Amino acid sequence: MTATLDSTSDQPVQVLDQNHGAPPDTGAQTGAAPEGKAKARLGKAVLLALVALIGADIMDLLDATIMNIAGPVLQQDLGASSSALQWIVAGYTLTFAVMLTTGGRLGDIFGRKRMFLIGVGGFLVGSLACSLAQSSGELIAARMLQGALAAVMIPQGLGILRSMVPPEKMNAVFGIFGPVMGLGATLGPILGGWLVGADLFGLSWRAIFLVNVPIGIAALFFGARVLPNDDPRSAAGEGARKPKLDLVGMLLATAGILMLLYPLVQGREAGWPAWMWVLMAGSLPAFGVFALHQRRRNAAGRDPFVVPSVFRKRSFNSGIGVLFAFAAAMSGVFFVYTLFLQVGLHYSALHAGLTMLPWSVGMIVSMGAGQALMPKIGPRRTLQAGMLVMALGTVISAVLVNAYGATTTSLTLIAPLLVSGLGMGLIFGPIFGTVLGDLEDDEVGSASGLLNAFQQLAGAFGVAALGTVFFDKAGTMMTSVPAAAALVFGLSAAVLVLAWVVAFSMSKHTKEAEGH
Secondary structure, three states, X not given: OOOOOOOOOHHHHHHHHOOOOOOOXXXXXXXXXXXXXXXXXXXXXXXXXXXXXXXXHHHHHHHHHHHHHHHHHXXXXXXXXXXXXXXXXHHHHHHHHHHHHHHHHHHHHHOHHHHHHHHHHHHXXXXXXXXXXXXXXXXXXXXXXXXXXXXXXXXXXXXXXXXXXXXXXXXXXXXXXXXXXHXXXXXXXXXXXXXXXXXXXXXXXXXXHHOHHXXXXXXXXXXXXXXXXXXXXXXXXXXXXXXXXXXXXXXXXXXXXXXXXXXXXXXXXXXXXXXXXXXXXXXXXXXXXXXHHHHHHHHOOOOOOOOHHHHHOHHHHHHHHHHHHHHHHHHHHHHHHHHHHHHHOOXXXXXXXXXXXXXXXXXXXXXXXXXXXXXXXXXXXXXXXXXXXXXXXXXXXXXXXXXXXXXXXXXXXXXXXXXXXXXXXHHHOOHHHHXXXXXXXXXXXXXXXXXXXXXXXXXXXXXXXXXXXXXXXXXXXXXXXXXXXXXXXXXXXXXXXXXXXXXXXXXXXXOOOOOO
């Protein structure tokens, strides 16, 4: 389950803000139409644009939540190893993380509408490729393609909306996203469980990827019709410098990430050879070279992959750590919970999805409560309260699963799942604004994209690291699944408590930032 900020760089957003009030291609700014009619047309265009943009976000969200539920059935059908299953889940978030900043920059260079439509179309192709996969290797490749194209379509949303909506109406527009995404997070596991269990037309797990087809077609149809045509070169004016991709920076960051994650996923099955430890150790100098490259590129006045100045803020650095720990613990727990329910308790996919429902309900409830709580105790304390509540729920899960083992029931898990969801909802509200709290306005755009990338990277890391612990403890024959799950839940709680401690270094205040 993920929540993603849309991110765009500062310069193109400022250009688009000059045109807010109506899509550039509607003619609403010409003065030819009465003001009331212009507003009416704007309202219709925005609503149809939201259909396209929310459709893209829903596809991304469904692919995260449904995939976990379908994992065990998919593993049996394709004969996938435990590491292959981890790659099927983590490969999507890994390519999403690596390509996210690049995807936003492509929108700056070639136009957001164009890149949004390319991203949606490519995502549909990736979804069809997933549904047709005949081996775990093919599915992993298709999932990574999905992640890369999701990183092209998702970052375009904020800039598109800001070109269509006056600033005073943006909060109302964003208010539509929360309930819809919450509903998607709630129904995703249930829908996935039903599709796998119903085995429609003999498709089994393949149906979960075909769900994207009607949603994607609707997003393409409405996106092509109502999204404003934007040409960054003409909008910026003749002679203005066009943003450029930092390909070297992207390759260095990708290399460092893969050097760290590949051994985590494959190491257990490979017997942890020495070269894997060397590879993980080598990720540190790779990140060091990346940081040096960013400083030099920034000093030369060229567009860096990441603006280096954001790392001079202690609150931002500690906030990155908190976000990483939270996202890793959350993704790892979800991955292991569905394995425990289906492999350990032999639940059907639908039964597992319904069992996880209290978590989603708790999250939706506490997201609303958190908005009321933040003005009273502050965003940082609200965030820290969420960390402790989520840790408590995860500890209760560990205790109950360890005590009941294979006799654990859905009723037994209602309380810990609900508590964990309540904690997660309290975290989601303030976390991005708190991490960005001490940054300057010209740093916020780059930092928002970086947070998105770290969030997705943390999800891949959580599945890789905690999944490895789970499979190692469960054993080759999966005879100790409850004990393995309890161990992972306990470790996740410890990570959340550590994040609570680190959060004391974060800013007590928030500021309006891109995507939040």
